[in-house]
Structures are given as structure tokens and as C-alpha cells.
Amino acid sequence: MIIEFLQMGGYGFFVWASFFIVTVSCLFLYYRARKTLKKYEKEFVKELESLPIKHKKRITKSSKVIGSILASQNKLS
């Protein structure tokens, strides 16, 4: 029964190849997007750390963007 399912009435190659290609390329784009996102978050935090403490505290409080980036970074570490 499983072999029958894999064969897809003789068209198995075409059906499985198309689903496989879609899955793989979607996974690839997801991986790429995630990697760049993480990279920029990390760089951003580094930049933030290099600022003087007073300045850092002030902008962390005022900006939601920085708050959320720090939160996602803390979750990782």
C-alpha cells in the first residue's frame, strides 16, 4: 500500500519532485531570513552595549523596538 502511495499511479517522480522542491526552497528561504534577523539583532545589541550607560538606559526605556529586541536576545542566552 505504501509503495502504491509512493508510486502515485506511475507519476510518483513528478508529484514527489514538485512537493520536494517546494518544501526545500521554502525551508531555505526561512533559514536565510531567520539567520539575517538573528545577525542584525546581535549586531544591534553589541552596538547598544558600546554606548555610554546613561544614554543606553534612556533609549532603552523610550524605544519599544529596542525593548523587544533585547527581550528576544535575552530569551536566547
Added chain:
Amino acid sequence: MLTKKIKTRLSFLISIILITLCFLIFIYFNLKQNILYFKTPSEIFINNQIKENSMIRVGGMVKKDSIRQNNKEIRFILTDYKKELIVVYSGTVPNLFSEEQGAVVEGVLNDKKYLIADRILAKHDENYMPPQMKKILKENAK
């Protein structure tokens, strides 16, 4: 309201649109014949510009009970329900090629009624349904 800057940008935009439209219309009228992927048998019959012994693509339905096959070649009639064209072909046909189905043949026109094909493509319609459904439709048609 719209500032002057925006107005200049809009005029730039409209000029681009007009230029592209002119360009496209020009292309369209030059390529009109090439856009058509295939001709129908009646177009071949009417059109005097189509020369014999030239490569051509013809599309239509395979006439019912017209497929004659021997071990060397396959021979069938392609029709658009007005004019008919006899097609001779040696080689393997696509899986979906059968009677009362669409087909596109590529080959050399011998005369206006006879074509020696190099390649056959099957063309299917936009209806998708399970086999049981087709059976019911067929029985209803009877």
C-alpha cells in the same frame, strides 16, 4: 493637498506610462502572429500565406475513431469541427493523447490537408474531477 513636488513626480509617472503603452502596442502589432502558439485547421485552409513544406504548429481535437496505428507510424485526424487535417507521426505520443482530446502537433505541412509531425503535445481542458464524477456525467449525457 498635492504639493508641487508630488505633481512633478505624477507627471513623470504618467509620461512613463504613456511611453510604455506606445511601446507595447508597437510590439503587439509586430508579434501578433507569433503570440499564437498554434493555428487551427481552418486557419490553415483559409490563410494563403502559409507555405507548404514549412514548419508549423496546429492545434485541435483528435477526431473520434480516427486513430490508425501500425508498428511504424500513427495516423489520425485533427479537427476544429469545421476543417480536418490528416496527421502522420512516428514516435511516442504523450500519455494524455487520445481520441476526443486536444492535441498540438508540430511539423511540416505537405499540403493543406496533410501534415507530417515531428512532435505531438497533448492539450487538456480546465475541468478537473474524480473518475466517478466523470462516469456520472457520461451516463447523464446518454
Added chain:
Amino acid sequence: MDLFSFGNVIVYVNKLIKFINSIFFVILIIGLSFALIFSPVDYLQGDTVRIMYVHVPSAWIGISIFSLIAISSILNFVFKIKNLFLIVKSLAPIGLLFTCLSIVTGSLWGKPTWGTWWAWDARLTSMFMLMVFYILFIFSFKYFKNKEYLPKILTALSILGIINIPIIKYSVEWWSTLHQPASIKFTGTSSIHSSMLIPLFLMLLALLLYCALIFLMKYKTEIIKIKKQNIKRL
């Protein structure tokens, strides 16, 4: 206006990413099981009809994302809205991916049914043109960093590309093509049996959710990039 400030947007983005992550796999698994197991075979094409469940949604997504980014970049050119530019930049790669996927899966569908991988008929050629426009779009992001030229180039590409969209849609009706006419129309009944429509729309939903996820991630990246540049000025 404050509603669209980056600070508020990023909160929505994070919430949406979480939401999509929670439902995506459920819908994907339901969609795939319908597409590969529960849906019936076609009376004529047999099992190859299953390729439709990835081919058709990819083509729709490719076309609609292009319409979106073309309109957005024209609006951005006229009114200079920074957010629109970021949206275009984040959407373009997703659209390119799905256009390429629809071409590849289409060719995998064409071989067993038509008997050829590729034919230069009007539908396939115009879809190929769409892919070229996407590539030009993405290249102009990479190579024209100049703020003067980039919107102009993007606008010109958008106009050319958006004329291509109705050509794709109506190519199968205006000219004789190898590709069959549209099965699902805006008006009137569809010529796909309902048992095949279920997996089609489930897969469309799954792929749309995937697109939204990637878009949100890319959009967030762009916001962080901008914030990083401005960090000293805050």
C-alpha cells in the same frame, strides 16, 4: 500616525509571528494530507493533478505579490512613504521564490501531461517575464543604492511589470496557448470539483501563512537595520 511608528509596528509584528507559528503546522499538515492522500485522482490526468495543489497557489502568490509591490513602489515614488519602501524590499524575494516555484512545478506537471517541459506559449512566456521583472527588481535594490535613482527605476519596472499582470491572466483567453484556460474565475462557477478545491485552498492558506511569516521576519530585520543606523541620534 503614531500607530505606524516603528515601536508600535514591531510589537504587532512579534505578536503576529507568534500567532502564525502556533497555527502554521496544523494547517500545513491538514493541507498536505488532503493534497496527497484524501483528494481523489483526476479522471484524465490521474495522480499528476496533485501537482496543482502547489503549482496554482504559487502562481497566484507570485502574481499578487508583484501587483502589491508594483503599486507600493509607485505610491512610494509619488508620496515618499518610507514604510512602503521597506514592505517592497521585504516582499520581493518571497514573490520571486513563488514565481520560480510555479514555473518549476508547472514544468514538472507539463512533462507527464502535455509531453514537454516547456513551450513558448503566451501564458508560459508571460510568467517567465514576471520572473525576469522580479529579478530586475531585486538587482536594482542591490546595485542602485542611490536614493535619487532607485525609486525612479523601481517605478519604471513596476509599470512595465504591472502591464504584464493582465497579460498573464488573460493570455489563455486572448490567444491560443498550450496552457489550459483558467479553472477558477472571479465570476461564475469553477470547473474544479469541490473535492479538489478543499486541498487547493488549504494549501493556499498554508503557503500564504508561510509568506506572511517570512515577510514579517524580513520586515523586522529592515526596522532593526534602520534603528541601528540611528542609534546614536536617539
